[in-house]
Amino acid sequence: MNITASDVILLAHASCGVLGCVAATWVFVEVLNASPRNAARIRRAALFAALSMAAAWVLGGYWYVHYYSPEKAMILKGPWPFAHNLFMETKEHLFFATAILAFLLPIACREELYANAVARKLVLSVSAMVVITGLALEGAGAVIDHGVKVALLRGPGKGN
């Protein structure tokens, strides 16, 4: 078995992103049933979503800056160059929007949601957008990963 720091960091990045999406879903469901009883739980879930996305940012950013270059070169020489040109380029910038929305979540949850319909609608919208854009980023990550795979299996000199 040969597990490198690059492997651990990349998988931890994706896992933190998923945890952020799960926590945002949790916030969404709790807010649908907002009451004084679950107010503290909503705030904790929102904070967890923000912290998970922050961890995904730091881990993904470190991996992107330190380890991505050789994989990028491989993708661009392989049969799926769009895995970088479209999916990675979009992912690396759209991620900031998802993270900003996740950071907004605990701030928006400071309101008394059970008594404020506008604030409730805001939190429902923000949490839904974290989930939708977060899952889109997870999907883009899978395409990028597959771009490397097809480059290794079917790239120049592989005879397929």
Place this chain on the structure above:
Amino acid sequence: MGFSLAAALTILLNTALAWAKDSYAPLNSFMKALTGHHWTTHGLVDLVVFFGLGLVFMKSPWIEKINPARVVPILIGSVVAASLGLGLWYVFF
């Protein structure tokens, strides 16, 4: 509400900055020189703008004049526009 508007503006600025970096190489080089990687600088700019504008908007009296019900459509519109703006840019760039 201040931080929601700050988020909407930051998300739009994020897409505009991505376009600007790709269109104007000296900007990309400048951002790379600041932190060692253009992406790192880009993220830090977004964070500073989001928290900076959020704090400024929170203390601004004019923010109270905005109808709170309009904040959600503004935020959703900014996310949709910014996402499409990024996706289409990299399809055609």
